[in-house]
Amino acid sequence: MHCFKSLENLKSAYIERIHQVSDERRSGKKSVGTFCLFVPDEIIFAAGADRMILCGGKNDTISIAEQYLPRNICPLVKSSFGSIVNDGCSGVKSCSHFSMVDMIVAENTCDSKKKMYELLDNYVPTYVIDLPQRPDTPEALKYFVTELDKFRDAMEQLTGNKVTNERLRQEIISSNETRKLLHSLYELRKRDPSPISGVDMLKILQKQYFLSPGELKEHLRMLISEVESVEPEGAHRPRIMISGCPMPGGNTKVPEIIEDKGGVIVVEESCTGTRSFWDMVDEDKEPMLALAERYIEIPCSCMSPNDRRIDNILELARDFKVDGVVYYTLQFCHGYNIEKYKVQQALKKAGIPMLFVETDYSNSDVEQIGLRVDAFMEMLS
Amino acid sequence: MHCFKSLENLKSAYIERIHQVSDERRSGKKSVGTFCLFVPDEIIFAAGADRMILCGGKNDTISIAEQYLPRNICPLVKSSFGSIVNDGCSGVKSCSHFSMVDMIVAENTCDSKKKMYELLDNYVPTYVIDLPQRPDTPEALKYFVTELDKFRDAMEQLTGNKVTNERLRQEIISSNETRKLLHSLYELRKRDPSPISGVDMLKILQKQYFLSPGELKEHLRMLISEVESVEPEGAHRPRIMISGCPMPGGNTKVPEIIEDKGGVIVVEESCTGTRSFWDMVDEDKEPMLALAERYIEIPCSCMSPNDRRIDNILELARDFKVDGVVYYTLQFCHGYNIEKYKVQQALKKAGIPMLFVETDYSNSDVEQIGLRVDAFMEMLS
CATH class of the missing domain: 3.40.50.11890 (Rossmann fold)
Incomplete structure (x- = not known):
């Protein structure tokens, strides 16, 4: 790409x-x-x-x-x-x-x-x-x-x-700006074929909370302008949503496998993805209340009930024209592992295929995941 | 026994x-x-x-x-x-x-x-x-x-x-009565040799939230009177505290192994043990507040910080003249598994040996746990 x-x-x-x-x-x-x-x-x-x-x-x-x-x-x-x-x-x-x-x-x-x-x-x-x-x-x-x-x-x-x-109001406005830039970038991924790979997106998503807000915005603006100018090329590749646990800096294992096997990740429903920027903080409300209202609604699996996450996944799948979902969890993450059942039921009902991958940071399962992702892509193609 | x-x-x-x-x-x-x-x-x-x-x-x-x-x-x-x-x-x-x-x-x-x-x-x-x-x-x-x-x-x-x-006050008084009966029963276990085995204690502890309060009290009173009249017999056996996850009805695996291997459990620091009855509800306060104050202090590993649990374990070990602690967890119980580190450090400092057993409900590890408990008992004897 x-x-x-x-x-x-x-x-x-x-x-x-x-x-x-x-x-x-x-x-x-x-x-x-x-x-x-x-x-x-x-x-x-x-x-x-x-x-x-x-x-x-x-x-x-x-x-x-x-x-x-x-x-x-x-x-x-x-x-x-x-x-x-x-x-x-x-x-x-x-x-x-x-x-x-x-x-x-x-x-x-x-x-x-x-x-x-x-x-x-x-x-x-x-x-x-x-x-x-x-x-x-x-x-x-x-x-x-x-x-x-x-x-x-x-x-x-x-x-x-x-x-x-x-000061809080200023920071809320500044953070909302970052969120809007990320929305703009994601908007471009709705194109088919997507102008940017998931592995590339992850590079900047993993730096989101590492860089200063100013630097992040600068990088995002540059990236948006570059991605905007990409000419659509190549055949349709299965459009994948990755949903579940975050992928902090250093961990790109599963996205790499997915895109090596012919898919393209068009949306990440995770903390290194939509959960971090999807909702704005209300700039007109009393700041501390506005912050509490926005942050408590992050659809993390630690929340119960978490139906908002299911709704969000279905909405993202529709808006990003997703062909299949890779439900990705880190080993022993009880929250996302148990919540898989509800997500699976909802996707089944919506007719969207799902592959479940539970893994860790080692490379010992790369071949095995590769085989499974390969079969999934074949099914989606 | x-x-x-x-x-x-x-x-x-x-x-x-x-x-x-x-x-x-x-x-x-x-x-x-x-x-x-x-x-x-x-x-x-x-x-x-x-x-x-x-x-x-x-x-x-x-x-x-x-x-x-x-x-x-x-x-x-x-x-x-x-x-x-x-x-x-x-x-x-x-x-x-x-x-x-x-x-x-x-x-x-x-x-x-x-x-x-x-x-x-x-x-x-x-x-x-x-x-x-x-x-x-x-x-x-x-x-x-x-x-x-x-x-x-x-x-x-x-x-x-x-x-x-x-009505709340009546129920608080009634529940406190049950708690006091359990305290009386535990008090008898401070004797050396203990007049009742841990496996026997577990039989009634597992029924604690199953029986009606009236029936439970009746059984406890009968048991107390029976245990009180037991004549001390036999040699000293290693006095064991079991600490960690609960053992609901049907699960007596590890206590049975411990007592088969020559130990005697004298106190259970668990939800099927001291955590259920140790603290009283204040009968003189506004009832809902008194309940909240008492229940929020249950030293479950879901609470953070949970230093109260460490203090309680050390206090129980001293009061029940414990020779060693079997730290018992159910597989994949992150809370008690991670908290093990702090408990282990505290027991080490207090000079009390600890054996860690992580298990499930199957019988596949009975032999292996038996060997480890055997070695632990030998060390304590």
């Missing part, structure tokens, strides 16, 4: 970002590490702190984590924990940004992350936002508002800056 | 209870099924409904559940789901009470149960109490109070009865 210069530029962005945060910290600016979409960036930025995502996508730090954590939990949790515990990076490469945060802002989402955060606090001060597990009651919203209020206070204490409503 | 007549009587109690609930339902009384200690019995009884626990401890309904649920989730969740889906019990014996409830009252505790409840609602109307995951903030308590208020309303609607503060 087409080769995008703006994605090539991303390669150097990692090192540049490291230097940037390093300089910021020397000048007294605080840096916060997050793991999850449920932590509103707007509050962090409004407090004048920077933010980097700490979700691990690499296999090489997992063995470090397994000295502390059970083997049979999800690779994302183990990889992240291993990267942080391995602070100095001795023996394992490319984990440098994991040691560059003054505070971790965690959230009670799934069992493994929740309990992992307790251990993490021994290495980096870890602030935990409690999250109601219901997205649909006024009481849950109220509780979430109070939790976000406390988080705002904690950020004020960390940075020494006041988080004013005006 | 001694043979207790009151435990022999429990054998017929199952059938008697089935008849009792069946008669009650015919006369219009509602029956509620629960899965977890976090659901306050007091509210159910104050509404004039009956209650039976639906946690599955048997292996034979797991294959039924695996048609809907992933294989790699905890056996308790699968066994329970299989028993309920298998409503009519065709082909699988002794699951009759699972089909005898008008409503399930569930709670958002762990990932697997939370998502399983969504599917369960297709079979039995399922009401879910959302649970904050922090036990230690005023905001979490407030949210839990509102959730319990809504639950009380739901029970009023189900039964048509008003849940008055007076």
